[in-house]
Amino acid sequence: MTSRKSTQTMKPATAAKKLGVYLEATPAEFQEGVVSRDELNALQTDPPEWLRELRRNGPHPRPVVAQKLGISTSGLARNGLTEPLTTEQINAIKDENPEWLQHERTTRINALHEEQRVKERKAAKEAEKHA
Known part of the structure; x- marks a missing residue:
């Protein structure tokens, strides 16, 4: 019997901290969901426009x-x-x-x-x- 590896997730506040952005300024869908490790890595390597804008301004x-x-x-x-x-x-x-x-x-x-x-x-x- 093999165990399936569970996906590691984090609260939006943790993800925002790791991304170096202010949580309340992120989009509602980011604030309301959970973020997987893979999603966080994707945000770090290829940030969407909202993330680039927050980091910039x-x-x-x-x-x-x-x-x-x-x-x-x-x-x-x-x-x-x-x-x-x-x-x-x-x-x-x-x-x-x-x-x-x-x-x-x-x-x-x-x-x-x-x-x-x-x-x-x-x-x-x-x-x-x-x-």
Whole structure:
């Protein structure tokens, strides 16, 4: 007796997160259904126009907004940016380059440097153990 492999599916919210788009901006049929792994792969390799448009112009979910601004999602929250933003809104913030954005970028860079330093220190300790 052979078992049939079941199709792996996910909720629309999970699929939207994996695609980097804001769920509420997706078409109703996407929001109301389930997405199989094969469908997700197809959307990633050959995105339909609605997906290309969302990725291009938004509205973008917070992780994408943070990435486009070069800051953390915590940095967004600290500065009152809790809603999805369009590419136009993100570009306006970049053009304005407010003090809070400069500060959050510096904070993010420092955090990345610290993560790297800790990683290197841990690797050096591991190497000492095995030497």
